[in-house]
Amino acid sequence: MHTVAAPALNLRFSVHVTVSGPLDLGATARGHRRVIPITGGTFTYHAPSGELVAGTVLPIGADFQNLLSEELTHLQASYVLEDRDEQRILVENSGIRHGDVQTIAAINRGDAVAPDSVYFTTTPVLSSSDARYAWVTNRVFVAKAIREPDSVSLFFFEVE
Secondary structure, X not given: OOOOOOOOEEEEEEEEEEEOOOEEEEEEOOEEEEEEEEEEEEEEEEOOOOOEEEEEEOOOOEEEEEEOOOOEEEEXXXXXXXXXXXXXXEEEEEEEEEOOHHHHHHHHHOOOOOHHHOEEEEEEEEEOOOOOOHHHXXXXXXXXXXXXXXXXXXXXEEEO
């Protein structure tokens, strides 16, 4: 039997996504559904070389939520990052947000909550046609997220 070390995690993107209020679709046959429009934001790319590249989150996309219980939400967000050279990266981000009933109710009302009171983790899948970013298509990322009243901060880590 072989021994395998746990993979290292390297911060590659710090993303701050601004959002508008939710469109609540209510209880459906597939759960309670909400759509949160993405209105913009900023990001920093932490290149493997150590270079930092700043850019914006384009004001397109949304976070499609399925509130499975009063404590658990599945999330599926899609949006686009654009650097200062107008090169783009598509982000397709799935994850879960879990906390106690009071904390999740506060988030759903748009209230601020302590970040450590919520488990908010995602698995972003990235795509780009630009040579500088093409490598991201061939990597697995995990992200930790922090929900704020009108934004979400995410930290994408490359899994080595």
